[in-house]
Amino acid sequence: MSNPFDCYECGDEAEFWRFETWTEGVGGVEYEEPFCGDCIKDAGPSQLDNADINYEFRIEPIAEAFGMRTL
Numbered sequence: 001m002s003n004p005f006d007c008y009e010c011g012d013e014a015e016f017w018r019f020e021t022w023t024e025g026v027g028g029v030e031y032e033e034p035f036c037g038d039c040i041k042d043a044g045p046s047q048l049d050n051a052d053i054n055y056e057f058r059i060e061p062i063a064e065a066f067g068m069r070t071l
């Protein structure tokens, strides 16, 4: 099984999502970008300017990069 995602920074095979969500206007925004195992270490929150009580930042594994199947 191949991993279809490339790192946002360097173009290598990505292993993690940088996931952020926050409120904008009346709705919520979700934003995620793929990073490889090296670049994710430097990939901190990018939307702190938009942070509010609903702001969330997390790093999630890309299932395909760990040999798992996503539905």
Ligand SMILES: [Zn+2]
Binding pocket: 007, 008, 009, 010, 011, 012, 035, 036, 037, 038, 039, 040
């Ligand atoms: Zn990278």
